[in-house]
Structure formats: structure tokens, C-alpha cells
Amino acid sequence: MLLQTEQPDCCQDFDHVSNFIDGIFEYAASPNKRPFNIEDFKEHFGEAGAWFIKLSKSDKGPVRKGLLGLFSVSPFEVSILRKVFENDLTFHTSLDDQDFCFQVQCLPEKLLEILKDFIEPFYTQIFCQSSFKHITGLQNNGLNREIYLKYYKEKNQDRYQVCPVCLGDVQGYEETFIAQNEHYFPKQKYPSLGFSQHNLIPVCSDCNSPTIHGSKDPIAAHGPGAISNVFLPYYRTAMDSVITKFTKILGGFQVNICAVNQNDLILVERVNNLNRIYQLEKRWTARVSTHFDDVFARLKAHRENVESTEQDDVKRWLIQFLKSEEKWTRERRYNTADAFLQANFYKYLYEEYIDHLFAQLHII
Ligand SMILES: [Zn+2]
Numbered sequence: 001m002l003l004q005t006e007q008p009d010c011c012q013d014f015d016h017v018s019n020f021i022d023g024i025f026e027y028a029a030s031p032n033k034r035p036f037n038i039e040d041f042k043e044h045f046g047e048a049g050a051w052f053i054k055l056s057k058s059d060k061g062p063v064r065k066g067l068l069g070l071f072s073v074s075p076f077e078v079s080i081l082r083k084v085f086e087n088d089l090t091f092h093t094s095l096d097d098q099d100f101c102f103q104v105q106c107l108p109e110k111l112l113e114i115l116k117d118f119i120e121p122f123y124t125q126i127f128c129q130s131s132f133k134h135i136t137g138l139q140n141n142g143l144n145r146e147i148y149l150k151y152y153k154e155k156n157q158d159r160y161q162v163c164p165v166c167l168g169d170v171q172g173y174e175e176t177f178i179a180q181n182e183h184y185f186p187k188q189k190y191p192s193l194g195f196s197q198h199n200l201i202p203v204c205s206d207c208n209s210p211t212i213h214g215s216k217d218p219i220a221a222h223g224p225g226a227i228s229n230v231f232l233p234y235y236r237t238a239m240d241s242v243i244t245k246f247t248k249i250l251g252g253f254q255v256n257i258c259a260v261n262q263n264d265l266i267l268v269e270r271v272n273n274l275n276r277i278y279q280l281e282k283r284w285t286a287r288v289s290t291h292f293d294d295v296f297a298r299l300k301a302h303r304e305n306v307e308s309t310e311q312d313d314v315k316r317w318l319i320q321f322l323k324s325e326e327k328w329t330r331e332r333r334y335n336t337a338d339a340f341l342q343a344n345f346y347k348y349l350y351e352e353y354i355d356h357l358f359a360q361l362h363i364i
Helices: 009-028 038-054 062-069 075-089 109-127 145-155 265-278 280-303 311-330 339-351 354-363
Strands: 180-183 200-203 242-249 252-259
Touching: 009 038, 009 075, 009 109, 009 145, 038 062, 062 109, 075 109, 145 180, 145 200, 242 280, 242 339, 252 265, 252 280, 265 280, 280 311, 280 339, 280 354, 311 339, 311 354, 339 354
Parallel strands: none
Antiparallel strands: 180 200, 242 252
16 A cells, blocks of 8 residues: 555444444354344344345345354354454554464364355445445444445545555546455455455555456465554555666666665565555556656657757756656645656656656757
8 A cells, every 4th residue: 555545434334334243253153042043133133133134035145145154163163253353353453563463364264264255245245235224333324335435535535536556547436436445455365354444445446456466465474463564554554665766678667666764674575565466566667668758758849948959958957847847746646646656757867867868859
């Protein structure tokens, strides 16, 4: 995550949904609730229980299948799943805790599948395709993806059109509202975070595509405190911690992303992980090379306005032009797609590439 954004105001509703999920774990972990009895479930959870059961037409529907999965294992195993859920869900309170581990890492495959099947429908079937209703405490009865995006846009008025991951364009967001909801920790590997406001962030379609992020784990090596090694949506963002380096290559410019302080090994690891999961260097290399063509065309057009033919005058004008473009673009880095990358590129052009640029222009 490069850009700092804020969670939308409807996020307290996520906590009420999490409490509902936790209540179901507690219910399924009680030996006296075996075997599963649909009427007892409805009575226990009241309106929310009846609503939840009705989300699937039969026991084979995803919501009810996930629920019944909890009753296919022992109450003790459900209590393990509950502990994993409660621990992993609160990762955002343990960001600097050197003992914190995602406990899902320790789950046997069978229980991981049960957890996945139970939580996943809260996001896919309810949040994206329907809405939350009748859960105690909900401020927005009917919370769903559309409402979430509306609140996110409201909360981040000055920057919602910029992708927080790659700083590119969140295309069509204004009118058609198509920002993708990214699970930063993929829901396949972190089922407890399948429906967490701390793990969900609207991004551009490229960043959310299976070929870019897919289900890559942001944490490269798990262990106590490994969460220190990653940037995080809302809590730990990277824009002020990275620098971009440019190198001229055939047909364009190679971009490399580095930590501002190479001696800070944790920061270096965070930058490496960010680049690994979102392929930023590769994607930015393509973007900056296209941008150069545009800059060069503009320089050629403006060059004609410089009356002096003295080399020093032309060079001074060139530096001035690039500096003013840098300033203008940098001021817009939070609310204009690619402005951060382009501002850094302008700086590179006048600091390191100026003689080549001058020669190219001079010939023309
Ligand atoms: Zn993006």
C-alpha cells in the first residue's frame, strides 16, 4: 500500500457482523447444540438466525453448507477455529507485537477448508451479492458492497480516484463505481480476514487481478512478529518510505523501487514484499516509458518558444521546465493517478538525464 486512505464510516458495522460470526462459533462449539437443529438455531439467533438460514435455499447453498461444516467436526475443533478467527481478525491491534502470529498457519488442511467455507460466503454471497440484515447493532441495515464503496468515496473525497496500491487510475470509479475490493491478505489463505474492514480496500482492476496479486501472501516468511515486514492498508503505508530509481534502457526507462533508508532492514523487507505481490517495478517501468514519450513531445513543442540558440540558455530553460512540471505534479500526488511516479521522473530527468535529453532535443 503506497497511498494512505481512511476506512469508510460504515466500518463499525463490520464489527457487528464479526460478533455475529463469533456467536455462531460459540454456538457450534457447544456440545449440547449437537446435532444441528435448524429451529433451535433460529430461536437462538432470532431474526438474524432466520435471515441467515434463508440465504440458502437448501443445505447445499454456500451459506448453509458453510454453517453445517462447523457441525461436521467436533465441538473442540470448532473452539480451535474460533480461537484462530478471534486471533487473526485482530491483527491490526498487534502491528508492533513481536510475538504476534497468524494462527491460521497452524491449522490442519481439513479445518482450514471448514473455516474457508464458513467465512467466504459472508463476503461473496452476502456482501457482494446481497446485504447484511437483522444483525444486532447494524447502523446500516442492508450493508453491502455498494454501500461500502459509497462511504469509502465519501471518506476519501480528495484521493479515491487514485489506486492506493499502484497509484494508478481507478478507472470508471466516478460514474460506474467499479473499484475492485482487494483482500490484502488473500481470503483463501487468511479465511478469518475474508470479511474484515482492516483487510478490505478498493483498488484498481489491475491490482486486484489474478495475474497481479492473485492469492500471493504479502508475508514471505511466517513467524513471530512477521507482520512487521509488510506495509498495510490504512495502518502502514509506503509513499514516504520509498524512492524510485530510473535507468535508461532500450525503448524506455527501468524503474526500481527502494527503501529510503537501505540500512533499515525491516523497511527494505516491506518494500520487497510490496513489489513482489504487486509487480510494481515492472508495471511502473511500462508507465514511465510511455510518459517519457509524452514529455518529449511537449518539450519539442515548447522548444520553439525559446528564442535564444545559446546552449546554456536552452539548457536552463529545459531544467526550469522540468522543475516546474515536477512541482505541479508533486502537489497532486495524492489525488492524480501516477503523479507521484511522474514527479520523481521529472526530478530524475533534470538531475541525471539532462545531458542526454539536451542532446536529443538539440539534434531535433
Ligand atoms: Zn492499482
